[in-house]
Amino acid sequence: MFEKGYVDGGYVRVPGEELFSFIVRVLLKLGVPEEHAKIVADNLLMADLRGIESHGVQRLKRYVDGILSGGININPRIEILREGPSYALIDGDEGLGQVVGQRAMSLAIEKAKDSGIGVVAVRNSNHYGIAGYYALMAAREGMIGISMTNSRPLVAPTGGVERFLGTNPIALAAPTKDKPFLLDMATSVVPIGKLEVYRRKNKPIPEGWAIDAGGNLTRDVEAVFNEGALLPLGGLGELFGGHKGYGLSLMVDILSGILSGGTWSRHVKNTNERKSEVDHFFMAINIEAFTPLEEFKERMTKMIDEIKSSKKHPDFERIWIHGEKGFLTQETRLKIGIPIYKKVLKELDEIADKIGVDRIGGV
Amino acid sequence: MFEKGYVDGGYVRVPGEELFSFIVRVLLKLGVPEEHAKIVADNLLMADLRGIESHGVQRLKRYVDGILSGGININPRIEILREGPSYALIDGDEGLGQVVGQRAMSLAIEKAKDSGIGVVAVRNSNHYGIAGYYALMAAREGMIGISMTNSRPLVAPTGGVERFLGTNPIALAAPTKDKPFLLDMATSVVPIGKLEVYRRKNKPIPEGWAIDAGGNLTRDVEAVFNEGALLPLGGLGELFGGHKGYGLSLMVDILSGILSGGTWSRHVKNTNERKSEVDHFFMAINIEAFTPLEEFKERMTKMIDEIKSSKKHPDFERIWIHGEKGFLTQETRLKIGIPIYKKVLKELDEIADKIGVDRIGGV
Numbered sequence: 209m210f211e212k213g214y215v216d217g218g219y220v221r222v223p224g225e226e227l228f229s230f231i232v233r234v235l236l237k238l239g240v241p242e243e244h245a246k247i248v249a250d251n252l253l254m255a256d257l258r259g260i261e262s263h264g265v266q267r268l269k270r271y272v273d274g275i276l277s278g279g280i281n282i283n284p285r286i287e288i289l290r291e292g293p294s295y296a297l298i299d300g301d302e303g304l305g306q307v308v309g310q311r312a313m314s315l316a317i318e319k320a321k322d323s324g325i326g327v328v329a330v331r332n333s334n335h336y337g338i339a340g341y342y343a344l345m346a347a348r349e350g351m352i353g354i355s356m357t358n359s360r361p362l363v364a365p366t367g368g369v370e371r372f373l374g375t376n377p378i379a380l381a382a383p384t385k386d387k388p389f390l391l392d393m394a395t396s397v398v399p400i401g402k403l404e405v406y407r408r409k410n411k412p413i414p415e416g417w418a419i420d421a422g423g424n425l426t427r428d429v430e431a432v433f434n435e436g437a438l439l440p441l442g443g444l445g446e447l448f449g450g451h452k453g454y455g456l457s458l459m460v461d462i463l464s465g466i467l468s469g470g471t472w473s474r475h476v477k478n479t480n481e482r483k484s485e486v487d488h489f490f491m492a493i494n495i496e497a498f499t500p501l502e503e504f505k506e507r508m509t510k511m512i513d514e515i516k517s518s519k520k521h522p523d524f525e526r527i528w529i530h531g532e533k534g535f536l537t538q539e540t541r542l543k544i545g546i547p548i549y550k551k552v553l554k555e556l557d558e559i560a561d562k563i564g565v566d567r568i569g570g571v
Numbered sequence: 572m573f574e575k576g577y578v579d580g581g582y583v584r585v586p587g588e589e590l591f592s593f594i595v596r597v598l599l600k601l602g603v604p605e606e607h608a609k610i611v612a613d614n615l616l617m618a619d620l621r622g623i624e625s626h627g628v629q630r631l632k633r634y635v636d637g638i639l640s641g642g643i644n645i646n647p648r649i650e651i652l653r654e655g656p657s658y659a660l661i662d663g664d665e666g667l668g669q670v671v672g673q674r675a676m677s678l679a680i681e682k683a684k685d686s687g688i689g690v691v692a693v694r695n696s697n698h699y700g701i702a703g704y705y706a707l708m709a710a711r712e713g714m715i716g717i718s719m720t721n722s723r724p725l726v727a728p729t730g731g732v733e734r735f736l737g738t739n740p741i742a743l744a745a746p747t748k749d750k751p752f753l754l755d756m757a758t759s760v761v762p763i764g765k766l767e768v769y770r771r772k773n774k775p776i777p778e779g780w781a782i783d784a785g786g787n788l789t790r791d792v793e794a795v796f797n798e799g800a801l802l803p804l805g806g807l808g809e810l811f812g813g814h815k816g817y818g819l820s821l822m823v824d825i826l827s828g829i830l831s832g833g834t835w836s837r838h839v840k841n842t843n844e845r846k847s848e849v850d851h852f853f854m855a856i857n858i859e860a861f862t863p864l865e866e867f868k869e870r871m872t873k874m875i876d877e878i879k880s881s882k883k884h885p886d887f888e889r890i891w892i893h894g895e896k897g898f899l900t901q902e903t904r905l906k907i908g909i910p911i912y913k914k915v916l917k918e919l920d921e922i923a924d925k926i927g928v929d930r931i932g933g934v
Contacts (some may be wrong), residue, residue, distance in 0.1 A: 228636055290861065294657035295687040297861045324658040325690050338606050352825065365878050367887035380822050382829070389825070391818035397811050416811055423884040441812050444886070448760050448779055448811075449804050453755035455893045456819075458874075459743050462715065462752070466745070466870045471864045474877060498653065498660045498692055499832045501655055507829045511821075514837060515735055521786040524730035524808065530818045543921055 221545035227265050228253050230556065230568045234268065237565050238275045240282045244305055246305045251306040251337040256546045258534035262401025263338045266552045270335070271375035272559055273480035280304055280334055280479065286311050293323040297468060298330045302483060305336030309355075309488055313342040316492040317349050324497035329463070330488040331470030335359070335479040340392030340531075343381035346492040347388040352502045354491040355379040356460045360476045363396045366444075366451040369423040369454075371437045374473030375399050376460035377427065381531070383501070384508040390531030395456040396438045403429050403438075407553070416443050420433055463489040583916055584908035585931055590628050591616050593919065593931045597631065600928045601638045603645045607670045614669040616701040619909045621897035625764025626701045629915045633698070634667065635922055636843035637685070643697055643822040643842065645666055649674050660831060661693045665846060670697030672718075672851055676705040679855040680712050687860035692826070693851040694833030698722070698842045703755030703894075706744035709855040710751040713864045717854040718742040719823045723839045723847075726759045727800035729807075729814040732786040734800045737836030738762050739823035744894070747871040753894030758820040759801045766792050766801075779806050826852040852905070 228249045237247035248271070256264030274280035284303025288296050296315055300308035312328045319326030336342075339355045346353025346456050359374035375394040382389045392500060406413045412427035420426040421435035432438070461472040470487035477484040495504045512529050520527060545556025548556075554566065560567040587913035591612045598608035611634070619627030647666025651659050659678055663671035675691045682689030699705070700720045709716025722737035738757040745752045760780050769776045775790035783789040784798035788807060795801070804816030824835040833850035840847045858867045875892050883890060911919075916931065922932040 216754055292687045292860060295856075297858055307578070323686075324655045325688055327688050327856065342688065353831065364884070365881070365890055367884055367890035368878070368881050369884045370881040372881050380825070381820075382825050389821070391815075391822055393812070393815045393818060397805070414810055422851050423886065432695065442760070443811060447777055448806060449816075451891070451893070452754075452756045452804055453812075455743075455756060458681070458752070458893065459754055462743070462745050462871070463856075466867060466874065467856065467858065467861050469866070469870075472870075472874045476873070493658075493826075493830065495830065497655060497658055498830050504829060507832075507835075508825070511824065511829065511835045511837070515731070518728070518731050518733040521727070521730055521732050523786065527728055527730035528814070530814070530821065536895065 219547040221550045222548050223545045224253055224257060224542060226568055227256060227546060227548075230560075231265060231268060233565045234272065234559060234563065237563050238272065238282065240275070242306070244282070247310045248304055248306045250521060251341050253473055254341055255338045257538040257541045259272055259537040260534070262399065262404065264546075265548065267335070267337070269555055269559060270479045272563070274334065274484070277480055277482065279482045279484060284308065290314070294319055294325045295327040298328060300330055300333035302332055302334065305334040305357075305479075305486060305488075306341075308333040309336040309490070310343050310345070312488060313345050313353070313355065313490045313492070316419075316490045317346055317351060320346070320351055320494040321349075324494045326490075326492040328490045329468035329492070331465070331468035333486045333488055334484050335486060336488060338392060339377040339379035340381065340390050342490055343379040343392070344388060344390060347381035347383045347390070348397060349492075350383055350495055351497060352493040353379075353381045354489075356464055356489040358461050358471075358473045358476055358487050360464045360478055361473045362400055362438050363440055363457060364419060364423075366440065366446060366454045369419065369421065369437065372474050373440065373454065373457040374461070374476060375438065376457045376473060378456065378460060382508060383495070383505055384512060385505045386509060387535045388531060389512070389529065389535065392531075394440055395453050395460060397443060397453070398438065400438065404431060406411035407433070419444065426501065449518075516559070572660040582910040582912045585911050586908045587616055587620060589931055590619060590909060590911075593923075594628060594631060596928045597635065597922060597926065600926050601635065601645065603638070603667070603835045607645075607667060610673050611669045613702050613769055618701045618902040620904045621701075623701055623897070625762065625767065625839075627909075628911065628919065630698070630700070632918055632922060633842045634686045635926070637697065637847070640843055640845065642845050642847060644682060647671065651678070657688045658690040661691060663693055663696035665695055665697065668697040668720075668842075668849060668851075671696040672699040672853070673878050674703050675707075675851060676716070676718065676853045676855070680709055680714060683709070683714055683855035683857040684712075689853075689855040691853045692831035693853070694828070696832035696849045696851055697847050698849060699851060701739040702742035703744065703753050703757060705853055706755070707751060707753060708744040710744035710746045710753070712855075713746055714859055715856040715858060716742075716744045717852075719827055719852040721824050721828045721834075721836045721839055721850050721864060723841055724836045725763055725801050726803055726820060727782060727786075729803065729809060729817045732782060732784065732800065735822070735837050736803065736817065736820040737839060738801065739820045741819065741823060745871060746858070746868055747875060748868045750871060750898045751894060752871060752875070752892065753897065755894075758804055758816050758823060760804055760806060760816070761801065763801065766795060770796070771912075782807065823852070827933055871933055
């Protein structure tokens with residue numbers, strides 16, 4: 209069944225192209241246009257290749273549910289509501305987040321090619337996968353790419369206990385002489401996906417990631433899922449800068465939802481609900497407008513080399529640069545396949561059976 | 572001597588206008604043009620009024636030293652090297668950071684008025700005071716303002732022990748129906764000014780702010796000043812997201828120094844050294860280009876009201892919004908004056924005596 213894969217522990221290794229074609233055939237069967245299905249597949253596959261499984265193929269179920277429930281519009285009329293040479297406002301018409309996002313970032317890049325800068329704010333979209341996907345689109349064109357999105361409320365503001373903020377990620381990519389620099393971070397201490405991993409393994413989480421419903425730091429992952437909340441980057445209170453993560457999360461809400469005429473995380477819903485109301489913000493900076501691209505890349509590479517050759521901390525194996533781990537994982541996974549947990553595989557098989565397409569592996 | 576001030580404990584309260592005029596006369600005496608002196612005074616005064624003393628009048632000594640040593644050019648030829656309708660690249664010619672910064676953000680605002688977006692990258696500047704000053708300039712014009720700067724190396728990258736990163740602040744301001752939202756944060760757990768406060772009080776710092784030269788978490792502030800380093804937001808290692816603060820700091824270096832053809836924090840020097848090589852990044856987003864300004868403000872205020880009325884954590888007094896504490900402090904200090912530590916006052920008196928101008932209070 210898995211010609212290029214093998215079974216190992218709790219997971220199975222699946223070649224990237226098989227995951228890709230599986231996602232495409234599921235979405236096609238649901239009526240998603242082929243071009244759109246390929247964009248979603250490319251985005252989910254990148255997450256799985258780079259080791260961000262929470263945003264990979266295991267998201268597919270939620271997208272399928274969203275399409276079946278009508279929460280996701282598979283034939284959206286993505287509309288440019290306003291635009292100038294350096295900006296645009298887009299209404300995503302509740303389309304698949306990846307389709308809306310890819311369109312919006314392409315427009316930002318186009319505008320930056322012509323005018324140096326492209327800023328695109330988007331409202332009425334859906335979960336768009338990994339933020340870094342869009343930032344990398346710009347880096348491939350010799351630009352700095354920035355991508356942000358609001359997301360459903362999971363994080364308590366400093367001084368509060370309610371889930372108010374999204375994990376609202378920020379991504380920035382920039383070209384170097386080698387692989388691009390890629391910062392792609394949730395503005396919470398950890399993304400919710402990390403808690404899901406601990407839950408699956410039935411392990412206590414480190415103290416400092418999340419609080420229970422009463423606001424107490426907790427190691428009990430169920431207490432977090434049961435009316436608790438994640439903490440903003442910097443942790444509980446202000447002592448270690450929790451108000452900064454809280455502020456960065458609001459920054460994302462302001463640039464994506466408030467600027468676009470959309471909403472803010474408090475009112476963002478799950479992808480499988482009607483009108484999830486996710487909003488995005490994209491920006492492309494045409495480096496050549498400011499400085500010769502080759503010199504920019506040289507400076508990037510010099511800075512990175514300097515960091516990596518600076519004195520190492522005795523407790524750490526090495527100094528990593530942002531994006532580096534993902535590219536290494538990608539190299540490996542392109543060769544030996546992507547580990548898919550059996551539980552996830554079972555879920556994907558169920559999707560295949562339910563809608564009537566071949567399972568992964570072609571059966 | 573202090574008509575509107577009073578002596579209380581270790582400090583003296585000085586009316587804002589006296590601080591302002593003192594800074595202006597010191598700079599004028601050193602040959603700084605009046606318009607420039609007033610910009611610097613306004614910037615330092617705002618920091619003192621808002622309770623960010625580390626960036627207030629106590630910085631003046633370093634600026635004076637920089638001017639006297641020739642590290643700061645008091646008659647800079649601030650040059651627009653490249654520009655388009657939505658961007659510009661500026662060389663600050665080693666001018667006072669506030670003068671260069673004010674000019675650059677004004678240009679970003681002007682461009683945003685005409686084209687919706689203004690992005691200005693700056694190289695060859697100096698310490699520009701509080702980042703929020705420039706972000707607020709845009710908010711006053713009905714825009715979202717973003718301001719960043721690299722700064723001398725004080726922070727260790729995740730996995731390293733050397734001071735490599737600056738505390739590289741990020742500021743974002745946005746108008747509301749009331750006072751603007753103002754996020755203004757160092758990308759380290761705490762700015763260096765916080766450690767200076769603990770040093771002055773001879774108190775141990777909280778564990779988690781900084782490391783000693785060997786990379787150990789330390790509570791000994793002297794160990795930090797003696798070849799130790801601050802930690803990036805998120806703390807030591809990756810467990811609580813230290814790599815995120817590290818990445819945000821690099822983001823600031825990329826957008827300010829690398830994009831502008833300047834340098835990165837590792838090579839940024841103190842203001843009083845020859846060629847401190849500080850670089851900035853400014854951005855103004857004309858809200859009206861995207862959405863009616865009044866509706867934007869209403870959404871901002873609604874979001875803030877919702878946060879502030881969400882369920883409070885039992886251990887915290889209230890839920891603050893970014894900028895709010897500063898505005899409250901400003902209100903108070905406008906009425907009863909700014910507390911200036913006697914040690915700082917003595918230093919200011921010494922400056923006055925050295926260069927031959929009246930001390931604060933007019934004597």
